[in-house]
Amino acid sequence: MFFLPRVDEGSEQLHESLVDDTDLWQYLAQQDPKKTAFSETGSRIACFCHSLQLVVCGGLEKSTAVLRPATGKVSKLARLLHHSQLFRAAFEEQFGARSIPSTTDIRWNSMYCHLQSVIDIDQAKLAELLRSTSHENLILISKELAVVQEILDTLHPFAEATDITQGDQVVTISVVVGLPTLLS
Numbered sequence: 683m684f685f686l687p688r689v690d691e692g693s694e695q696l697h698e699s700l701v702d703d704t705d706l707w708q709y710l711a712q713q714d715p716k717k718t719a720f721s722e723t724g725s726r727i728a729c730f731c732h733s734l735q736l737v738v739c740g741g742l743e744k745s746t747a748v749l750r751p752a753t754g755k756v757s758k759l760a761r762l763l764h765h766s767q768l769f770r771a772a773f774e775e776q777f778g779a780r781s782i783p784s785t786t787d788i789r790w791n792s793m794y795c796h797l798q799s800v801i802d803i804d805q806a807k808l809a810e811l812l813r814s815t816s817h818e819n820l821i822l823i824s825k826e827l828a829v830v831q832e833i834l835d836t837l838h839p840f841a842e843a844t845d846i847t848q849g850d851q852v853v854t855i856s857v858v859v860g861l862p863t864l865l866s
Contacts, residue, residue: 756796801827
């Protein structure tokens with residue numbers, strides 16, 4: 683049997699009839715069951731998405747010297763698009779209503795979406811737009827495009843795993859255990 687014990691409101695009485703190992707559950711009843719998930723052995727199960735976030739961010743931090751020129755240009759392009767009405771109008775005239783999302787420090791996959799949105803744009807048209815608006819310094823050279831594409835290729839399985847396992851309204855632990863993407 684695997685249930686978290688229920689403690690009555692205003693009482694410390696544990697409903698021991700719901701569990702097999704009362705010593706273990708007495709200890710667990712003192713914890714906050716809403717914030718902590720436990721395995722059958724009583725050890726804490728780390729949040730898979732958070733662990734994945736830490737791994738990817740750690741890898742990206744170690745690669746910043748190689749990534750910075752390309753990712754810096756993409757970030758400046760997104761900032762320009764979000765802060766300059768003139769550039770935004772020219773961008774929308776050329777590419778329609780699409781945008782380049784900004785990144786957030788909280789989620790690594792915001793950078794993945796950020797980079798993917800730039801790679802999905804026709805680079806010749808983007809370079810032409812940047813030249814015509816006096817932003818030549820933001821044009822990605824072929825080496826930088828190759829770096830961005832390599833980042834995206836490397837991070838794609840992690841992005842897929844993150845998207846699949848970050849639900850908060852559905853059970854996702856079964857996905858972590860049974861999905862080949864996450865096991866490879």
